[in-house]
Amino acid sequence: MYFEPMDYENAGLAHNPLKAIVTPRPIGWISSCGGDGSVNLAPYSFFNLVSDDPGIVVFSVQDSGPNRQKDTLRNVTETGAFTVNIVGAPQLQAMNTSSGDYPYGENEFVAAGLEMVPGKTVDVPHVGGVPSALECKLFETVKLPANSQGGHYTAVLGTVTGIFVDASVVVDGKISYAIISPVARMGYHDYANINDFFELRRPVLGN
Numbered sequence: 001m002y003f004e005p006m007d008y009e010n011a012g013l014a015h016n017p018l019k020a021i022v023t024p025r026p027i028g029w030i031s032s033c034g035g036d037g038s039v040n041l042a043p044y045s046f047f048n049l050v051s052d053d054p055g056i057v058v059f060s061v062q063d064s065g066p067n068r069q070k071d072t073l074r075n076v077t078e079t080g081a082f083t084v085n086i087v088g089a090p091q092l093q094a095m096n097t098s099s100g101d102y103p104y105g106e107n108e109f110v111a112a113g114l115e116m117v118p119g120k121t122v123d124v125p126h127v128g129g130v131p132s133a134l135e136c137k138l139f140e141t142v143k144l145p146a147n148s149q150g151g152h153y154t155a156v157l158g159t160v161t162g163i164f165v166d167a168s169v170v171v172d173g174k175i176s177y178a179i180i181s182p183v184a185r186m187g188y189h190d191y192a193n194i195n196d197f198f199e200l201r202r203p204v205l206g207n
């Protein structure tokens with residue numbers, strides 16, 4: 001089958017398939033603070049690393065209604081900092097709890113029963129017990145094109161300024177995915193535990 005992006009129903013599909021096609025997507029579990037000192041935590045799976053030197057991450061925030069922005073975007077715009085927490089298998093339920101639509105200023109660390117570990121290069125806590133966390137300073141926000149209802153996403157780009165790695169996930173100087181068992185977002189309401197790994201080297205040409 002072939003169809004234009006929003007014509008999926010005529011192609012016999014019940015839901016927009018894009019998020020199910022681009023899988024697995026890592027989850028950026030973003031902690032941030034507002035200018036008033038309030039603390040926030042929410043998951044974003046339109047998330048990835050887009051440069052490793054310097055380290056740059058991106059996540060993308062949907063409007064939460066006409067002229068309403070999600071707390072994470074408000075905080076990042078106000079304070080210019082955020083931290084990406086990596087979700088391991090033990091954090092799955094807490095990550096989901098933190099995605100609830102809590103009023104601005106309500107701390108999802110508390111709602112989800114999580115420990116706040118103070119940041120070093122940014123004044124933002126990370127989640128206690130996570131395998132890794134990336135402290136980031138805001139590089140740029142980019143308002144993405146509107147959809148047919150006028151809603152849009154805003155892409156947030158941040159430069160990694162500090163990296164926390166729990167010593168228990170390091171084996172022989174390398175990050176062990178087997179220990180982390182990363183949680184990824186699939187389409188619909190589906191998730192994946194990534195636990196099958198193999199090595200594949202790029203070809204060396206010209207010899």
Ligand SMILES: Cc1cc2nc3c(=O)[nH]c(=O)nc-3n(C[C@H](O)[C@H](O)[C@H](O)COP(=O)(O)O)c2cc1C
Pocket residue numbers: 027040041042043044045046047060061062063069070071072073095096098099100101102185
């Ligand atoms: C696994 C997962 C991934 C999500 N990814 C996104 C995303 O990429 N963009 C987005 O706008 N909302 C996403 N959401 C929804 C937000 O987490 C939710 O709207 C949350 O209440 C936003 O919180 P905030 O207002 O504190 O930032 C996701 C939810 C879950 C559970």
